[in-house]
Amino acid sequence: MFDDLFDILITNLEKINSERVKLPNDLEEYKNENSTYIIKNWLFKSSKFRKWRITKLDGGEKIQVFNTVSYPTFNSELPILGVDILWFGASQKLLAVLDYQPLIQDKNYLEQYCKSIQLIKKKYCEFDNTKMKKVYDSNRYFSPWVIICRGGSVHIDKYLLNVFDIFLSEYLKMVYYHSENNFLNKEQIEKKQIEYDLYSSQKDPAGKLFKSFFGEEWAKKFIKNYLFTLSSS
Ligand code: BLA
Numbered sequence: 001m002f003d004d005l006f007d008i009l010i011t012n013l014e015k016i017n018s019e020r021v022k023l024p025n026d027l028e029e030y031k032n033e034n035s036t037y038i039i040k041n042w043l044f045k046s047s048k049f050r051k052w053r054i055t056k057l058d059g060g061e062k063i064q065v066f067n068t069v070s071y072p073t074f075n076s077e078l079p080i081l082g083v084d085i086l087w088f089g090a091s092q093k094l095l096a097v098l099d100y101q102p103l104i105q106d107k108n109y110l111e112q113y114c115k116s117i118q119l120i121k122k123k124y125c126e127f128d129n130t131k132m133k134k135v136y137d138s139n140r141y142f143s144p145w146v147i148i149c150r151g152g153s154v155h156i157d158k159y160l161l162n163v164f165d166i167f168l169s170e171y172l173k174m175v176y177y178h179s180e181n182n183f184l185n186k187e188q189i190e191k192k193q194i195e196y197d198l199y200s201s202q203k204d205p206a207g208k209l210f211k212s213f214f215g216e217e218w219a220k221k222f223i224k225n226y227l228f229t230l231s232s233s
Contacts, residue, residue, distance in 0.1 A: 001087060002056065002066035005164050008060075009054060009068060012168055016176075018046040026223050027226050030214055032116060043224060048072060048175050050193075051059035053226065059213070060087035065214040067206075071193060077103060077184040079113050079143070080196060081171050083164070087156070094155050096127075098144040100174075105139055108181045114143035116170050120163060121147055127159040142197055151167065198226035 021043040022028075024158045029039045042054040050073045057065035063086060070081040079100040086095045100114045121128045131152065132142065147163065149155055199209070201223055210219035224232050 001058070001064040002085060003009065004161050005066050005085070006054065006056065006163070008165055009168065012105070012172060013044050013046075015148075016046055016048065016172065018044040018049065020044055023226070026218070027222060030213075030218060030222075032213055036062075039210075039214070043226070045084065047078065050074065051229070055227075063088055063209075070171075074186050074190045074193070075181075076175070076178060076190050077104065077109075077113075077181040078175055078178055080141070080193075081168070082141075083167075085160070092152050094149060094151045094153070094160075095159065096149040096151075096155070096163075097132075097146065098163065099143050100171060101141045101142050101196070103196070105181060105191065106183060110143055113174065114145055115144040116141065117167070120166050120170070121145060123166075124159050124163050127151070127155055128164050140199060170231070188203060194230045197230035201228040201231040 023043055024039060027041055029038070029040050036059065038058045040056045040058075044052040044054075046052070048069055051071040053069050055067040057063065057067075059065075059233045066083070066088075067084040068081070068083045072078045072080070079102045082097070082099050082101040084095075084097045087093070088095075098117075100117060101116055102110055103123070125151045130148050132146065132148055143186065149159075181189075204223075204227070206227075207219065207223060210222060214222070
């Protein structure tokens, strides 16, 4: 599922000359014993991005996930693009979260780098239909304009691809027009990205899910060596 989102993303990553980074076989693809859950992962890097990861989880009717996160190089203070899209087939429920995840909560930083999401929210207000619950602290690494949709298949059919397409292309435009940092130096950027990984590795509700689908050993390795690589630095 979500192949159209995946295809748009790959096309864009190719356009910006990203290079695919080879992952160990058991991180590239992993299945549980009876193959009810299959996870596939991709890793890219480019001159502008230290790391860009994509995860697809196929759990049949139970769960389908498309997740992607970009990390700019330590030379750029720009936000991290974060996308988490989940489909629960049995209950026909969609959860979609898209944000330019800010490194700091400075008002001017947020206005400069995150506010463009507002245009998408306004254009697709039927899609942006709910607020964040308490899993994450909304003041850490989320912008005031985070897009959250709790919906059904109609939200996928009518809006998801357009929302993702604009969200991605606006972000890439920002990255390519960005010339100088105004808020953070290289050392501070690195520190913030480390904090992001540490914080996310502790808060991510996916951790429990990976443990139950694929076992504790693989889940730990996946978090440390793929999802949040800086969390152990
Ligand atoms: C919520 N994400 C969730 C939940 C699960 C996942 C199981 C809880 C579902 C629910 O509340 O109904 C699952 N997250 C995953 C999986 C991966 C994953 C399988 O990352 C696989 C890699 N999450 C992110 C990123 C963002 C993010 C980058 O990984 C930022 C946009 C956001 N996920 C996010 C938020 C919630 C969530 C904000 C909670 C939504 C809420 O508060 O209502």
